[in-house]
Structure formats: structure tokens, C-alpha cells
Amino acid sequence: ExxxxxxxxxxxxxxxxxxxxxxRASQSVSSSYLAWYQQKPGQPPRLLIYGASTRAAGxxxxxxxxxxGTDFTLTISRLEPEDFAVYYCQQYDSLPSYSFGQGTKLExx
Amino acid sequence: xxxxVESGGGLVQPGGSLRLSCVASGFSVxxxxxxxxxxxxxxxxxWVSIIHNNGNTYYADSVRGxxxxxxxxxxxxxYFQMNSVRPEDTGVYYCAKELSGRFDCWGQxxxxxVSS
Numbered sequence: 001e002x003x004x005x006x007x008x009x010x011x012x013x014x015x016x017x018x019x020x021x022x023x024r025a026s027q028s029v030s031s032s033y034l035a036w037y038q039q040k041p042g043q044p045p046r047l048l049i050y051g052a053s054t055r056a057a058g059x060x061x062x063x064x065x066x067x068x069g070t071d072f073t074l075t076i077s078r079l080e081p082e083d084f085a086v087y088y089c090q091q092y093d094s095l096p097s098y099s100f101g102q103g104t105k106l107e108x109x
Numbered sequence: 110x111x112x113x114v115e116s117g118g119g120l121v122q123p124g125g126s127l128r129l130s131c132v133a134s135g136f137s138v139x140x141x142x143x144x145x146x147x148x149x150x151x152x153x154x155x156w157v158s159i160i161h162n163n164g165n166t167y168y169a170d171s172v173r174g175x176x177x178x179x180x181x182x183x184x185x186x187x188y189f190q191m192n193s194v195r196p197e198d199t200g201v202y203y204c205a206k207e208l209s210g211r212f213d214c215w216g217q218x219x220x221x222x223v224s225s
Contacts, residue, residue: 033210037154044203044215045154056213088154092210096167098144098156 002027004089006101012109019076021104023089028069033092036065036074039103040085048087049074076106084108111135111214113204118219121194129189129219131204139182142207145189148218149200159207160187172198194223 003026013019023034031052037045047056049065052072062077076083089101117129131143144159157169158178166178177190187204201220205212 035211037212039154044205044218045212046215047211047213050209050211050213090154090156090211096159097169098159098210100154100156103153 001097002029002091002093002099004091004099004101006087006089006104008104009102010105010107012107013079014109015079015081017079019074019079019083019106021074021076021087021106023067023072023074023101025070025072025091029072029091029093031068034065034067034072035090037088037090038083038085039088045088079106081108111206113206113214113216115202115204115216115219117189118202118221120222120224121191122225123195123223125194125223127191127194127221129191129202129204129221131187131189131216133185133187133206136206137182138180138185138187143178143180143187144205144207144212145178146203146205146212146215147198147200147221148203149197152200157202158189191221194221196223199223 005024007022034052036049039045053065064075066073086103086105088103092098112134114132121127145157157172160166160178175193180187201218203218204216206214
């Protein structure tokens, strides 16, 4: 089973700042199968990024994903008030099996 | 519009059973991979099961042998039968549509509480 470790656990930033969230895998992940989600309190997760770097439909271009192998990054270029939430990375492998990182909470400083 | 609506959650005693339903609209479960993801209170997301378009099912180790996923194509509905439930099964259960390894549409979730 591939374990995803996200860092930091909590990120405190102000609107307008740049956010960089990390996701590290215990073994290599196909870039095609690495996704990022945003979750706000009381809501289901929302798909942001798939294939490590492709934005899902309707996602603003301030969200971007990058990385390969075992190291992946979600970047939010200029934080808007609605971006403060919990973010999860997720991977798929061919067993089939899926796993999520433990999440990064992005909070207002 | 693609939509998923879960139901069937509630309070169940340890060792008991519960069946969750997920009604899909805007697409057919016959041709789609459908999955269940759960979230314990205040915790992260945990994938628990998937059913492929051919009916093959796969489970996380934590639920294998206790929980079963099935679907009724005529009702465009996916089911999650939970048997021998444990307190650690408490949480919100989401059904989601799977596409090429990602979950691109989620229901609002249904809360399951396992307690005596």
C-alpha cells in the first residue's frame, strides 16, 4: 500500500499570499493518478487537480499542481478568502487501491 | 447535471447492520466505476470500496469481509451493505464517481454512528 504524507499539517497565511502544499509518497506514483481535493467544513471534497497538474472543470487558474515520482506540490498563487480549507492529495494504484494523505489545513493568519 | 444522493445512515449498535444507498442522476452506474469513501469525525478521508462497471468489487482491508458493495442498474443506485459494524466504522460515508483514478463527483454524504 502506498502511503501519502502531506506537509505541513497546518499552514497559516493571509489572503493574497502564496500557498505551497506538499504530498510525498512512500513509493513512486504515476503522475496520471495523483489528485488534489479541497474540503470545507460540512461539505464533501471537491476535485481540484488530477493527473498531478490538470485543473478540474471550473477550478480557477490560481490553483496549480506539479511533481512526479514521490514528490508532488499544490500551489495556490494568491489566496482568496474562500481558499481557506483542508486539502488532500490522493493516489490510485492498480491493485486497485486508493489512498489519501492526512490533509493540510490552510488557515487564515 | 451529474448528482449523487446518499441515504440510509443512522445509529446502529456494534455488531449490527446497515445498508447505505447512493442514487445517481445525470449518468449511468452501469458504465461507471463507483466508490465509497468515509470520514471519521474530525479525521481525514479513507477509501473503502469500489465497484467496477462489470460488477467486480474491491475493498480496503479495514472493511473486507464485513461490507459489500452492489448496484441496481434499473434504479441507477449503488448500495453499501455494512455488517458486523464496529465503533471505528463511525463517520460520514460518501459515494463518489470514479474516473481514471480520481473521484470527480461526490455526494453530500450520510452519517453512520456505531454506538450502544
